[in-house]
Amino acid sequence: MSMSNQGFETLAIHAGQEPDPSTGAVVPPIYATSTYKQDGIGGLRNGYEYSRSGNPTRTALEECLAAVEGGRRGMAFASGLAAEDTVLRTLCRPGSHVVIPNDAYGGTYRLFARVYEEWGVEYTPVPLQDVAAVRAAIRPETVAVWVETPTNPLLNIADIAALAQVAHTAGAKLIVDNTFASSYLQQPLSLGADIVVHSTTKYMGGHSDVVGGALVTADAELGERLAYNQNAMGAVCGPFDAFLTLRGIKTLGVRMDRHCANAERIADLLTRHPKVASVLYPGLPEHPGHEVAAKQMKRFGGMISFRMRSEEEAVRVCEATQLFTLGESLGGVESLIEHPGRMTHASAAGSPLEVPADLVRLSVGIEDVNDLIADLETALD
Template identity: 85%
Template sequence: MDNEVQRGFETLAIHAGQEPDPATGAVVPPIYQVSTYKQDGIGGLRGGYEYSRSANPTRTALEVCLAETEGGARGLAFASGLAAEDALLRTVCRPGSHVIVPNDAYGGTYRLFAKVAQPWGVEFDPVPLGDIAAVRAAVRPETKIIWVETPTNPLLGVADIAALAAVARDAGALLAVDNTFASPYLQRPLELGADVVVHSTTKYIGGHSDVVGGALIAADADLGERLAFHQNAMGAVAGPFDAWLTLRGIKTLGVRMDRHCANAERVVDLLTRHPSVRQVLYPGLPDHPGHEIAAKQMKAFGGMVSFRMESEEAAVRVCERTKLFTLGESLGGVESLIEHPGRMTHASAAGSPLEVPADLVRLSVGIEDAADLLRDLEQALT
């Protein structure tokens, strides 16, 4: 593509890294289900491909698309979001390093830090990232990464990416932003000063609950090259069919996110008026503590909604009563999901500073007919 012409998000999502096949004219990149490649003499690689752990044309198409939609220098596709997170940690940190993480981070991220990185010698501190003074106070000489989720999973906390980027620069640390909940359609952390973006592409980017994957997008080529070395050396890469499915999903990300957001707003309106609901957590609400920041750095407020009931029993009962909202983990697919984070996705954080409220319910609002979703929630809450 002509990089001198600035293109909109939806155009990049459909075309970046996806030029028609020169041999056949196919408008969709083929699935290169291959492990090895013929070399034209020793060291004579065709297009730089020798072995599909190191590079695969289908994965390359996805990685180019990810980089361009996030506005980064290098995109890298992994077998899962946690594989991407692990590669970032192993690239930047060493035993004795320190990381600042959100005090309401995703349970799998907390498990990675507490059960894998910490025994390796990497220390971490959970900090409320909405409090910039608290983040500055938590910085140590050994701090290598300020790790951000915004919005957070599952409490929908919002962090000021630009302000945290300034803290990271002053500390000589990297700012890593997990952009899974917002997606690159709603939020562009690299433009706000982040050094690297993390995604579980399983979620909104894939969008159809049929593929597991992860990604890192680096702001500069040098960091991208270092991450690529670890991607190859550690080997947790996206397979060609997984890359193809993810690439297919990202083409419709813009139109899907518009519908996710519109449906979520309808759901939030219902929940805020319902007498059984004690509190609704959604960045689009004017009384949300991060509302102004979210409005500044996001295009819209996303499709994730959390709410609190009067008790754990009431929260569990709602989760068990829905019929259209499917009881299940994960998020970001076209279908609506409901879960009890304390017993499901965030069970690994039980007893830790990141433990979530027992009365919390999390919704991933899909793209079904909004009226049907509202009726389902009404009967589950009544």
């Protein structure tokens, strides 16, 4: 049976992870080495010469990333932003233009607004759920449409297949940040995306103990260009980080099932709570992106945002929880709460991407859901 025909959980546990031929170890070892003995000048064993260019632990992770995303080439980086930077430097030149979400992750916005804009790369923030608005924003210089779905932190949903058609008609690439959904819930390459980006720090690693990023593509030639720049720019994932991320991916399916189940219960609680003004969760039938999310996602994820009736109320709730830890990041086994306006999205303050001051974001963990509900009820009251 070929690997490509196997189910997600099987690929997550076995792709790139054959037992070690010399010892039979079932887990790929941490190859803590910077260089490799060559069998004569230019005689590389399995292509390894220097660990920036390639490391067997990282190779195992990269093969697994490609398999679980349904791609041909996976690349592992030191962080999600290192992966994003490599994409942009591969596709963009001075004068290039990129369409981005009008509620993009703050770090992505900062990369465009504070780094790439200085090098002559232009960008237009657009509500990606409005396909006509995306089409209208495209120019002759547009090289890519950058998609987050669900978005961070407003949980808007973009129709990947529709946007792929718009981008490709214009000769542009469709890049999808799949961090919030994870490979388990959403497969952008199968919907027409050219490149998938992950902060593997989040659901892929899943235990809040490693920082990393990934790129996956189904296009072999594009994969070669990205991999060349990965090596040339050098922001690669180290072997211990690769080991931890690979270990996390093995349980991604079972973890996401629990994240989703817990989030559904909590979204229901928040929807009914009198102090909550509105709940942003694509699993709710009243969410404007619900139908698209149901079409392109397996379930609706573990991220929930909600609005209180004032900034003061939002801050108070964030500081009142006991089980939900006040902290940035997301996607770990433990539940987190944060105030995006003052924390993860502070870099977007005063910009077109500024988030509402009364917004609270939850990363719902895999604890006992009744304990999580009790904690939120106490904090809200």
